[in-house]
Amino acid sequence: MERQQFYYSKWYAWYPFIYFAFFFGLQSLNKRFWVVNRLSDPWIIATLVFIAGWLIYCLVRYIIPMLQGKTFLELDSEKIYVRPKNMVVYWTDVEKIVLGDFPEKVILQLYNKKKIRIYIRKVRGDNELIYKTIIAWHKKATNPAAYDDENLDQDGSVIS
DSSP, rough: OEEEEEEEOHHHHHHHHHHHHHHHHHHOOGGGGGOOHHHTTTTHHHHHHHHHHHHHHHHHIIHHHHHTTTTTEESSSSSSTTTTTTTTEEEEGEEEEEOOOOOOOOEEETTOOOOEOGGGGGBSSSSSHHHHHHHHHHHHHHHTTOOOSSSTTTOOOOOO
């Protein structure tokens, strides 16, 4: 059991662009939006610049890594690595792991009372299975002598 990787969710990565297309489609129905004098309005310009910046941010943060096949979350016997936050958390620092409610997230409670949130809705796969896999890796890393590999598959994922 060396390392397990979880990849970006394609739906979550494309969601901002679907939202923008819907918004843009609704605005295109409004003929007053496209009047030339109205496009010089500072509020319209500021809105368009904000939306363009948001789309570029989503493109760089989610779409490009998803298309490159990069991992969102990596688990191994020593640590958990969260790529979007560029954060490494060692299993020995984790006091407890809790499954948050909406939006679906895993909360790692550290010994120094710091909480780290991992939004597993952004990860490809079943959220409950990902949560159980994180719990299994934590148990295996913190107490390897008392933990058995019966409930883990060859690649480290939890057998449901």
